[in-house]
Amino acid sequence: MADGIPRYTEIALELQAQIEQGTLAPGDRLPTEKELADRWVVSTNTVKKAISELRKGGRVETIPQKGSFVAEPVQPFVITLNHTDLGGDDAPGRGFGGGEGKAFVVEAERQQHRAWSSVPEVRVEDAKEPEIKALGIPRDQSQPQIVRRSQQRFVDGKANSLQHSFFRLELAIEAQALLKSVDIEEGTVAYLQGRGHVQTGYEDEFNARPPTEEELKFFGLSKDSLAVIEHRRTAYDQNGEPFRLTITIYKPGANKIRFIAGEVPDEVWQRSS
């Protein structure tokens, strides 16, 4: 029909329109690929490509051997990643670390979401290049090792994010709670403060990348889905030494990642959508 627009794009747009106007409601199964192929008089490969487009936009999720479904519109969970564990401030929503450890659950409850984290899985591993760099591990150590604490985090029963924190092994020997596969009651920041490492600053970096196999599985995504957002935070102590690297992987759409600086209306802090 139209010039230059591929057939699969047309089909994707038509399905998207049906989703937007409610002909196809969230949770509904799309017609099977065969049905769509017949209806549009195209081959199933063309339909597959159309559906793949929709998946990339996050509007559709495909479960192999079952079908493709209109994605539920997520009530996004707003993660406020602020500099509030650096000093007291007690405006609403402040005073928590934002997105890390137990603060995650507290923040979720404030937003009327039920959230929980899995018990941390603790591993001692060989440090790879990114960790060596971030944690400032001296190059002379031949095979430096690190402690990794990984948690799966859920909001309203759904996979929300994966968090991995890395520490130098020597730090974990001073601060042995890091080696236990148990939540640290008072929070990692407070615990390490008691062990002589006051978190005085941090550096945050963001990236987007295709999900790994593990992430696809955890988030329940199929191939050709959205990119995940990676947030990495390097925390520095009072000596200016990096002592923690935390990498959080977010499922996009399900999360809004937010920073607030300076003075904004309280309503902005309260906002949860």
Next chain:
Amino acid sequence: MADGIPRYTEIALELQAQIEQGTLAPGDRLPTEKELADRWVVSTNTVKKAISELRKGGRVETIPQKGSFVAEPVQPFVITLNHTDLGGDDAPGRGFGGGEGKAFVVEAERQQHRAWSSVPEVRVEDAKEPEIKALGIPRDQSQPQIVRRSQQRFVDGKANSLQHSFFRLELAIEAQALLKSVDIEEGTVAYLQGRGHVQTGYEDEFNARPPTEEELKFFGLSKDSLAVIEHRRTAYDQNGEPFRLTITIYKPGANKIRFIAGEVPDEVWQRSS
């Protein structure tokens, strides 16, 4: 061969290995799809899928009708999006807005990158839902209008990011420089401060999404490429009113998006890779 690993993944991994070990160097053209199909004894469709995988990982760029090329490893340009235009602080690298307007060019030069922005393209448009919400435009206005200032930004000769700033039309009438398709010499923040809107805080949000047609074209990407990162900043004035919405679209890989809070070693501020 191996169980369950699709052929196209095998091919993608093999090519990726060749890239990593330097058999295929940055800038090199991959063998044509036909050649790869012959070599692996698969159909060209399978090869296409393999190359598409590599594109998603950012390792390969495809130029239609010319070939697929090993991506040049980008020297990432570090954008520090900090709260430094809120008050004076003169550690190295501070004192600029971070990623906005002229600050972008200054920051780039500090990192030994040559950067420039296109002349702003100014449009007056009907406000759409996201802008209405962010700028707090009253709902009673039947067809509210906004001013949009869009710039293309380049680093070292390559497309780096797209930035769109939105203002309420009434504000642009008070502050007419916003309507001119010219860089605002003293910077938008300073200019608006002179017009009675002191930027006292802001809210930042991040997202990842597939690129639009326009973005694909600007960044020189082909379909099935990486996701782009979207950063939206809502700036608030001394009355707690939102008066500016700035949306920046980053090409991932080419950028590192960074925040710094509290005390970190000066070396972290300096770091540019």
Next chain:
DNA sequence: GAGTGGTCTAGACCACCGG
């Protein structure tokens, strides 16, 4: 066992690029 999506083939035609 019927139905689903995932993978794959062996072709085809096209638009665009370069010499």
Next chain:
DNA sequence: CGGTGGTCTAGACCACTCG
């Protein structure tokens, strides 16, 4: 003009799910 990647077809077989 020949070569490239983009689109598309009309099949095929598989692994998996579900009734």
